[in-house]
Amino acid sequence: MFTPKRAIFTASMLLAITASASLAETPNLGKPIDEAAIANWDISILPDGTGLPKGSGTPAKGAVIYAEKCSACHGDSGKGGAAAALVSDKKIEGISAAQKTIKNFIGDSTTIFDFIRRAMPFQAPRSLGDDEVYALTAYILAENKLIGPSDEMNAQTLPKVKMPNHDNFIIRFPDRI
Numbered sequence: 629m630f631t632p633k634r635a636i637f638t639a640s641m642l643l644a645i646t647a648s649a650s651l652a653e654t655p656n657l658g659k660p661i662d663e664a665a666i667a668n669w670d671i672s673i674l675p676d677g678t679g680l681p682k683g684s685g686t687p688a689k690g691a692v693i694y695a696e697k698c699s700a701c702h703g704d705s706g707k708g709g710a711a712a713a714l715v716s717d718k719k720i721e722g723i724s725a726a727q728k729t730i731k732n733f734i735g736d737s738t739t740i741f742d743f744i745r746r747a748m749p750f751q752a753p754r755s756l757g758d759d760e761v762y763a764l765t766a767y768i769l770a771e772n773k774l775i776g777p778s779d780e781m782n783a784q785t786l787p788k789v790k791m792p793n794h795d796n797f798i799i800r801f802p803d804r805i
């Protein structure tokens with residue numbers, strides 16, 4: 629006998645069959661990827677520092693790299709140029725994105741490392757070594773007076789640097805990070 633319940637059951641069975649059929653019939657695009665290639669892009673750093681690589685850097689070393697690879701866009705000493713200032717005491721006074729700076733907005737120091745490593749320099753992302761990224765992160769944090777001028781940043785010290793806006797973020801799924 630036809631009942632709505634049976635119809636739903638049949639429909640879901642059909643869906644299940646179609647789903648597995650379409651899984652089998654792949655368009656044969658792409659090629660298998662090996663572990664090394666995955667590892668090369670498996671570079672996300674969690675807020676607590678999980679995933680940070682070995683290596684270290686100081687603000688002094690970062691200053692040298694910054695002058696060579698970053699200042700053309702971000703200005704001398706991070707004061708801003710064609711691209712945003714990386715060193716600023718600006719307070720957020722409205723809702724415009726232009727108000728946001730590393731110091732007044734980014735909630736976790738580890739995000740600075742993650743972002744630089746994956747995205748900078750803008751024209752050559754992924755070209756920096758981990759020591760260089762630690763040094764640049766240390767330089768930006770020191771110029772923003774969030775660490776001392778000779779504090780070394782590494783996988784242990786960086787996650788301990790508390791960003792000024794850290795407590796103003798609401799973590800939607802705290803158990804997932």
Ligand code: HEC
Binds near residue numbers: 749
């Ligand atoms: C060719 C220009 C250019 C160069 C060189 C460059 N950047 Fe950037 N940078 C940008 C642009 C454009 C953005 C904004 C990107 C976006 O929003 O996706 C940015 C964003 C950033 C941010 C995020 C800023 C924020 O407030 O969220 C950081 C940190 C940063 N760059 C660091 C660096 C460092 C360190 C270097 C040197 C290794 C560097 N950049 C070199 C153009 C550049």
